[in-house]
Amino acid sequence: MNMRPRKQQLLRWLPDRLVRTRASAHAGARYLTFDDGPDPEHTPRLLDLLAKHRVHASFFLVGLRAEQHPSLVQRMVDEGHAIGNHSWNHWSFNSLSLQQQMDEFCRTDQLLCQYDSEPQHLLRPPQGYLDARLLLHCARHGRSIVYWSYDSMDYQKPATDALVAGLRAKPPQPGDIVLAHDDSDIAIDALGVLLPEWLAQGHHFRALPRKEP
Template identity: 35%
Template sequence: MKRYASFFAALILIQFALPGVIEAKVADYPLQTKYPNIMLYQGEVPKKVIALTFDDGPDARYTPKVLDVLKKYHVKATFFLLGSRVKKYPDVAKRIVEEGHAIGNHTYWHPQLTKTGIDNMKWEIKRTTKEIERATGHHTSLFRAPYGALNDKLVKKIGDMGYKGIGWSIDTNDWKELPTKKIINNVMNYAHPGAITLMHSAGNWTLDLSGTVQALEKIIPRLRKEGYEFVTIPEMWKISHP
């Protein structure tokens, strides 16, 4: 699922290039600048808060392990869920909500929406919403596009549908099966107030995300030592839109 082709990697680098540790600013994200009431890539905040987010779950291998680490450190995160996997693992999706984490819609089949178009996006969102509500009893107004691939028309439609589009300002690249130390560095070297980190709690059945789980054990205490407070995306949104 996350073994992206070079085209997608280039797309991410072009549209969501990592900001500097100190110079991180909302202006680095044109869609957030243009549609501040719809899009959020990083929070506009005066204090050290950071949001951990996890894509492509749930599954029965890594999502429970990620949840175990978050529970150990009393951290609430945000999970962007695939409808097809919520249907397959409803109990894990339910656990995410029961343990106090926020959830978001990440489409049903993980298409590149800039290629499949508005009608497909509407179907993907609505189908996933049904599966999430069936499994958890909760509705989410958060949406993250696969690969972060969006354009103006898609963003406007996301807003029309009553959703908030969520991107990220720190990409851990954990889907590349990076060593634990590298994943840790990808977070710690770019941490900034209002950061939204992209990690994964599931992936292709051959994908090894053990590095993500192990890195999370180190990242949380290190960020806390540096004075960071962990928030969910709904909390980050409220801080950024007082």
């Protein structure tokens, strides 16, 4: 399993204030991030797991799903997690104009602001799509795009035992931003096994800060 895609390694050459693939490694911090929720079946299980182990994470939310499940968004904020912007409909940005892309983000920002009072949120495009138009727009307007340095590859839907074995063999390192999803049980089941192990080994997990210090 290749948890460190070449694309993300190349993006590290861009300024952190524009495209973030890693975060501060202070005190050995790692950063769990979850895309595509909230999901009424799976997200509560994940929140229960994180609360049990006193771990904070970051959720990149699809605006339409957040609108449909407001209590889950409120719970995330109340329990100290960070919420980020994963577009409104999760359509492929490859087929959208720049204006359509920004409309997706702006509509989601407006919704999420009701929960954390932040007018703008960290951005993560659907499927990690990034073209020159979006990159230039974000540079001009001071928006921060968050990618990842460590891909759990849970979206490939491996068996839980296989995913656990792969993640255990190559665990995230300090400063890693970990990509996972909360619209299925796959990452949740694996983390149910691995989080106690990683915490016992002294690993620390935090929510992403809005800005790097």
